[in-house]
Amino acid sequence: MxxxxxxxxxxxxxxxxxxxxxxxxxxxxxxxxxxxxxxxxxxxxxxHRDSTATRLIHVRSIGTKCGKTPIAMASGRGKMTLRIDETRSTGSVLSKHIDATSKVISAGVGWDVSKSRSITVSGSKEVPRSKYGTLTAYVKYSGKKFDVEAILLPQGVTWIAQKNKTAYKPIGVCFKYSQR
Incomplete structure (x- = not known):
């Protein structure tokens, strides 16, 4: 044959x-x-006739990290106290090009990735006499890493479509202080 x-x-x-x-x-x-x-x-x-569904698998916590973009700043020459008191709204941060809907991602990580959260930025720092200080606030995030599994319906055939994608939710504030 x-x-x-x-x-x-x-x-x-x-x-x-x-x-x-x-x-x-x-x-x-x-x-x-x-x-x-x-x-x-x-x-x-x-x-081409069947639909493909997705779900998150291997979801695991990856700890916290501080954002890179400042959300509030105070600076001045001492002797003085720098103070930041603001409320900001910020959203989740996701990996680029995730082949899953926000509903699937939300169900997998345990929070609504499409909603913004309000965080209170409140902090102070004493600047010594004759020094110039800067207090900068950043969003603090808690993250999860996951793989996206694709399921060909109705056959039920599965495969891992994407690996090591991330989602971060805002949980608070990180401060950085510098002086010269």
Missing amino acids: QLTTIKRGTIVTALSIGLLGAGTGAQAAPSTQHTKVAQAAHMQNTA
């Missing part, structure tokens, strides 16, 4: 050509390889 695979775009078609003996009624039995190729071709042929 000879197995021929023909590719047309993303569709793979498997043809099995059986050789018949001269004057005999022999039939070609499908090989294991043929069956696997035919199943793969069927999966690819039906993929």
